[in-house]
């Protein structure tokens with residue numbers, strides 16, 4: 001008998017918090033006011049126009065009246081209904097759910113940092129500004145780019161920022177370029193971000209599996225609410241654009257690209273590694289062609305985990321890039337946040353970056369700038385004075401309040417410093433090794449499901465559903481079944497052009513034992529077949545949902 005983590009154990013029932021309160025119960029205990037009414041016998045209510053006051057009878061405030069312990073138990077119990085990185089293997093492709101070392105949390109929750117008011121003047125927050133400034137230097141060293149902004153609060157927000165920068169760049173040059181080329185191997189947010197920034201995204205075909213996605217499949221993926229790109233998918237279905245045959249493999253096809261290059265092209269937006277888990281090996285040639293056309297190369301570097309410390313994006317022609325600190329740089333992210341999607345640029349795009357930004361000079365009183373000190377952090381010798389600045393010649397303006405998600409930047413900074421420069425390259429080396437280990441071990445049973453059997457993958461491997469389907473098991477059935485074994489399901493039905501896709505990203509923090517156990521579970525599910533898989537999960541608090549209904553008609557009470 002193989003041993004799997006499994007999920008049986010003590011699971012508490014838990015009612016809605018609203019149903020748990022009693023009138024008058026409170027979590028805090030404020031002494032009675034014995035000073036009389038606050039202001040000449042009046043209360044706050046007396047100062048508010050009657051038309052803005054809520055009618056207590058008609059629309060009472062539905063706030064639970066509960067004690068502190070009830071609140072704590074409520075959320076702790078609910079959290080036990082879910083799988084999280086701290087309880088189980090979480091191979092959610094494209095999301096880099098690595099284990100996040102607790103030292104980062106400790107540092108981010110130091111009270112003299114977390115209690116700072118965001119409007120404090122620069123004099124009071126010199127160490128904070130220094131951390132951001134030094135972290136910028138570290139990222140410049142790791143990417144070969146010249147400056148980062150940390151204002152965007154998510155990867156997609158970084159993409160949007162990058163696209164706005166490209167837009168402004170061509171406006172200033174007085175060139176009308178409206179098109180952004182996007183390979184079909186890129187992340188779903190890419191076409192969305194370029195479109196919202198005012199461009200027309202044009203799809204470049206790279207790979208379509210022999211049995212490419214049917215409209216039905218795409219509709220399923222759409223209905224299950226995966227990703228941020230449903231409008232894009234729906235559009236593809238409408239245009240009947242899902243059955244294009246193309247012989248090329250999972251990489252950008254240079255000949256195909258050449259057909260699309262013209263003076264309307266502002267940029268190419270490349271997810272690298274792409275959503276097939278492959279490193280774009282033609283990227284240098286692509287960049288040359290794009291640059292020759294006067295266009296720019298944008299790289300979606302959300303999955304920097306695949307090559308951090310081993311190569312720099314500037315060396316293969318990237319002009320502008322975003323990273324996801326909440327993936328590669330170890331910040332717990334789930335349920336939509338918090339995140340940070342810094343955007344890095346080459347020198348010629350610096351003046352377009354958002355404001356505010358941080359500058360450093362030798363001392364508070366003089367104007368000699370501090371040298372930016374790539375890779376030599378902390379940069380303590382120079383005794384710098386740091387300022388938040390708002391002037392930039394062609395800045396696209398503000399794209400978030402204050403400076404962005406400082407606590408995420410801080411965790412990322414702590415993560416890098418606690419590893420040390422000599423260990424940073426091990427992140428990607430182990431991430432790639434782990435993914436290839438899984439790909440290789442799956443070969444004996446799942447070879448028919450590997451769309452790229454000849455290729456080494458990067459940080460994740462992608463399977464189609466050929467093998468499972470032969471047993472009458474859908475990708476969704478598999479994903480639901482693996483939960484009973486005590487694992488979070490991989491990403492499913494994405495990328496869209498791999499039939500019934502299963503995207504496995506083990507990350508570098510997993511042991512060979514854990515990966516073996518997951519692979520054994522996959523094989524066992526296949527063996528147990530449809531009867532078993534179609535009724536899973538069985539051990540969880542909530543069984544299989546009608547996901548469409550749950551999305552369209554959520555019941556909260």
Ligand SMILES: *Cc1c(COP(=O)(O)O)cnc(C)c1O
Nearest residue numbers: 094154155156187189300302339
């Ligand atoms: C996760 C991811 C994004 C989006 O990042 P968010 O922080 O969720 O907005 C974009 N591109 C790629 C390749 C990603 O993996």
